[in-house]
Amino acid sequence: xxxxxxxxxxxxxxxxxxxxxxxxxxxxxxxxxxxxxxxxxxxxxxxxxxxxxxxxxxxxxxxxxxxxxxxxxxxxxxxxxxxxxxxxxxxxxxxxxxxxxxxxxxxxxxxxxxxxxxxxxxxxxxxxxxxxxxxxxxxxxxxxxxxxxxxxxxxxxxxxxxxxxxxxxxxxxxxxxxxxxxxxxxxxxxxxxxxxxxxxxxxxxxxxxxxxxxxxxxxxxxxxxxxxxxxxxxxxxxxxxxxxxxxxxxxxxxxxxxxxxxxxxxxxxxxxxxxxxxxxxxxxxxxxxxxxxxxxxxxxx
Numbered sequence: 061x062x063x064x065x066x067x068x069x070x071x072x073x074x075x076x077x078x079x080x081x082x083x084x085x086x087x088x089x090x091x092x093x094x095x096x097x098x099x100x101x102x103x104x105x106x107x108x109x110x111x112x113x114x115x116x117x118x119x120x121x122x123x124x125x126x127x128x129x130x131x132x133x134x135x136x137x138x139x140x141x142x143x144x145x146x147x148x149x150x151x152x153x154x155x156x157x158x159x160x161x162x163x164x165x166x167x168x169x170x171x172x173x174x175x176x177x178x179x180x181x182x183x184x185x186x187x188x189x190x191x192x193x194x195x196x197x198x199x200x201x202x203x204x205x206x207x208x209x210x211x212x213x214x215x216x217x218x219x220x221x222x223x224x225x226x227x228x229x230x231x232x233x234x235x236x237x238x239x240x241x242x243x244x245x246x247x248x249x250x251x252x253x254x255x256x257x258x259x260x261x262x263x264x265x266x267x268x269x270x271x272x273x274x275x276x277x278x279x280x281x282x283x284x285x286x287x288x289x290x291x292x293x294x295x296x297x298x299x300x301x302x303x304x305x306x307x308x309x310x311x312x313x314x315x316x317x318x319x320x321x322x323x324x325x326x327x328x329x330x331x332x333x334x335x336x337x338x339x340x341x342x343x344x345x346x347x348x349x350x351x352x353x354x355x356x357x358x359x360x361x
Contacts, residue, residue, distance in 0.1 A: 091147060093143050093147075094140070094143075094144075097136070097139075097140065100136070101136055101140075104132055104133060104136060105133070107129075108129045108133065111125060111126070111129065113126060198222075202218070202221065202222055205221055205224075205229055205233075206218075206221070208233055209221075209233065209236065212233070212236050212237045212239075212240035212241075213240055214236045214240070
């Protein structure tokens with residue numbers, strides 16, 4: 061680079077000014093004919109204006125004067141045109157010479173100029189491609205950050221997120237991730253606790269039901285669920301307030317399950333309860349047995 065001499069455009073340089081001054085001087089010399097002839101032409105035109113003739117009454121004397129004035133005016137016009145043409149021809153030839161030198165010099169540099177222009181554009185294209193790749197990488201990096209934070213249920217201003225260094229973002233993500241995982245653990249622990257509590261409640265309920273069922277005679281136990289096809293499981297109803305607590309447990313349980321089965325079968329359109337034809341007579345028997353036990357113990361009360 062140090063041995064390459066810089067060439068500047070000589071638009072306003074002293075060298076170009078000198079050339080212009082020489083051209084102006086040459087042009088002034090070439091056209092000085094016109095200013096010199098101007099006074100002569102004005103005088104001839106002024107003299108000609110003094111003469112006025114009637115074209116319908118021309119005489120020989122008038123004719124001679126008119127012919128001489130016309131001839132002088134025509135000659136000065138032709139001389140002006142001839143000199144102007146010569147000067148234009150010289151100027152055109154001079155312009156062609158200038159254009160020829162211009163084209164010759166430009167032709168000397170054109171091939172190398174185009175070659176180095178190709179070098180320049182190749183590097184500039186490379187820079188543009190590198191810039192485009194950097195922008196795409198930055199966009200992908202920002203999108204990845206947004207998705208990582210979204211995976212732990214966190215969001216922040218996009219400009220702040222873009223300005224963060226990788227180390228700062230990694231630290232932020234680690235902190236947010238730990239908080240998110242702890243919250244998820246707490247939620248799962250609460251779910252597990254509720255499930256365990258529900259299982260324990262059901263276990264106790266089954267134990268209580270087992271104790272109650274243990275006191276019911278075999279022939280008075282309620283029908284097994286295998287004898288009844290249900291679209292949903294049967295849940296034992298709450299004890300009716302009209303039944304006194306002194307009624308034996310086995311009679312109360314049998315009564316409740318019977319009422320529940322009858323209500324689901326007869327009154328409720330959904331869910332549907334389908335009875336096997338083999339077990340349908342048992343309902344009358346159960347009803348009679350329950351009525352007998354209820355009547356016996358209610359009379360005692």
